Amino acid sequence: MMKRYIGIAILSIGFIPAVAQQFKAEATLPLTDADGFYRVLITPEVAAYPNQTFSNVRLYDAQQKEVPYILEQEQPVYQKEQFREYTIVEKKQEPGCCTMLILENPEKAAINNINLLIRNAEVIKEATLSGSDDQKSWFVIKEKFTLQSIDNPNEAAAMKTVNFPLSNYTYYQLRINDSTQAPLNIIKAGYYNALTSIGAYTEVSPRSIATADSIKQKKTYIHVFFDTLRLLDKVELSLTGTPYFMRQVDVYERQARNTKKGVKDYYEFVTSFGISSAGAAIVHLPMVKSRELMLVVDNQDNPSLTVSSLKVHQLNRYLVAWLKKGEKYTLRFGNEQLAEPSYDLAFFKDSLSYQSTVLKVQNVRAIQEAGKKEESPTFFTDKRVIWVAIILVIGILGFMSVRLIRETNTQKKV
Template identity: 25%
Template structure:
């Protein structure tokens, strides 16, 4: 009976505990028309990067449609870069040089890669004459190269914004054969943000492990954040250090839970290169950066900043009207007509901002709008009461049958 009652209580707590509900305001709209609203790291963390949970309501509580500005599935045109050369040195490196014929500033490539179970380390450099090359990315990792359907897949890799005429990708082939890079390009609607968004919620501690000759930087935050770049301010003059990002994981083995460390990215810190490191997928609330010092003194790090690429939504707003932005984790993906009329690559609309974003108590809100007997709480109390009564009589019946 006790186990049965515990199960019922757990169901009740789960139902009310899993839903997370937050709201903010959009106000000070000066003119009617389409507006772009950049979502803060806090809003994205609360939604767990799932914008299916996001809704906008006007003063009459009517739903206001929106479009996600960098929604990749809306891409319609893939522009390939011209491959100038592709050379492989056996058991060493494969170098692919492409030309940025547009002359525009870019910060990403979309690679079409043939299926492979390999993991590849790569570096990217830029040049204006194919003679003098300048570092952009060093020893990044390309993994998960098996398509769910078909014989090839696409991978997007990021690097510091630049306008070099030529870009070179060097794949490390020392431990495995070359991979099949079929095309290198970029989708038209993948807009280039001039400025990354700072994540201010993370705190970090720097710890020196003298025995392992390592510097450990331990990051922690209140929620999981999407981290796309990390910038190091280093006062040390000359250095080249290998580093990696480690995440604490757990797995269940039979009846026990085992904790272990998982390395999710490798990179180099080099005084000659850009000190901003870019990542493909890092979404954690806690992680550790381990820097190998070998026989050198630890790096003198004065500051570390974390960033994410911006996510912007576009919505038609009216002048002098306030709007409510809600994150409700019980919602599903909305379907709006607006997505058929707006090119997500166009983000030159007036800007609007979300203010006063905070957690709300939906039960109290709903209670003020309708009678208690029409609320979810009343419905679940009735259901639980019914389950308890049935369970009570069922247990009594089982006892009578035993007698």
């Protein structure tokens, strides 16, 4: 008998809907002209919804099937090496003497290394490097150094680097002593140039900027307000005032925490940077997500400065996925219960070939707000029905408790 009551209670509870919105927002992708891997740009409008790791983002096709993707982001600042090959002006071998190689540096670039691609040879050679601007007068740069153990186990040639003091001659002459051995086979020569590149950013427009000076604290407070949560990765600040200045700036982000008295806002320190009259300062933020930034300029005993320019940027991040021509796709984000997805695509990240087109999301909308406006109450979402179900469950549980007590007392009397 008791099992029957419990079953009725469970069924009654089952009628109470667990109304919880899984995703906070969604957006659509533009139709593509061809099948292939595309990079979908996460715009500032979209970045307000995902978490810090972007694990609560999902991509769905027209049949509402999940589409695998990988997350890719620009590097704020990165270096890459570029091999620049020299023109071999002259290459000759003098029997019983040496091999002479003359390389041209037409741009007179300042260099401190020459890389030689040489066919494998187990030898030790003595060499001298000289420089000239007219191929007539030669000046020693590095003398009596050795080239040895030219052995690449994977290829038939090996790259050998000759380091030397920084110079900018138009021509370089390499003389290799071959008086007692056969000459080396030098295929090409050049140098590695380290290039510094800056990742792509998208500007995030503030809703407003307010400044205030505190004479007592000797500080200037700059508040940067946004219309909603924004993902912030870089700030560019330019100040004007006195002809020469050098100040320290602290950056804070506005956050909220739950307390016994309710939600309380506070400012959390992010980073510090210096700014001077020499020009604008650029500071990289550690992926801050906030509605407000506060920059505090320490004036010490100096007069306050004026903000002449302030820009905030979000580092470009992309979802890389295989999209079919003309098919509709939907991005949904903000489901805090989702764990990071596990897709096979992650194992082939370095092998992907992208379409040149970068897609921007369209029609970003908050799902919860749209539901409030468009959806009408149904039988199981009507608040009156929900309250009736709750009262029914309470009544059943109360009846069960009284019945259980009576049965227990009866058993004790027996």
